[in-house]
Amino acid sequence: MLDWEGLFRRYVWNDEKTPFFTAVPDLTRRQADYEIHLYCVFLGLLFSVITVIFAIGIDPESSLRGRSLGSAFYGFSVVCAAILLAFFKPPSIALYCTFAPVIVFAWVFFKGLGPNLARIDHIVIFSILSLLLLHSFRVVAIVRRYPQMPEPPPQKR
Template structure:
């Protein structure tokens, strides 16, 4: 018999490493740190890809209109670093801003003309999910000082 289910449970649904099913007030500090680290890693990878694309546009294309977006992206990377190491509320707020910025850009500039209704629905749903999950990140940082060091057994 294959033991794939054991591996899936070990790496996807581990209460210590991936406590996504717990409320922030029920977590202990190690669980909160792990969740913030995963969030910062995913958002940091997306931001790093964006930074490299912006740098390519600035240096190879000469488009200096991308400089404010570059500064915002670098500020976001710094906030993600501080979020993982110190967990202040302001870093949670800054790291929660990308979906709101994307909503603002979509409101201001609109969707690409080639996007179908399905594409718009998927992108909008993803951004709504990201905003809702950002509230959880804010709650984790808000409750972090009162969290227990280990699990109370």
């Protein structure tokens, strides 16, 4: 018989590798590293796509007509900041990454998302941006507390 709970805990929800519901003061450095790494991968991939879209331009029928090198440069700077955050964890870079969803919200407010998107598309996009913004505040708290976090006990093999 399969141990579904054990498989779920091993591959999907692991207290060590996915500590999203663990309070920041209770995190170990290893847990913080996993959480920051996952956040940086998500942010880096998202803004890599945004950078490419704005650097080459896309469909002329959409609201993203033509190239926008300023937006592409900002997206590239967020990707670079995510890489720096993953490796060095400076609080100033964490704050810079926190402003990325705010900038996207402002861009959507002033430019719009395009006439071809349905209401559900808007809801999904705003939900993802809102969750990213909320998680960004948690990452800033983790990075600020990182030097005081305890080292984890050795892993069992």
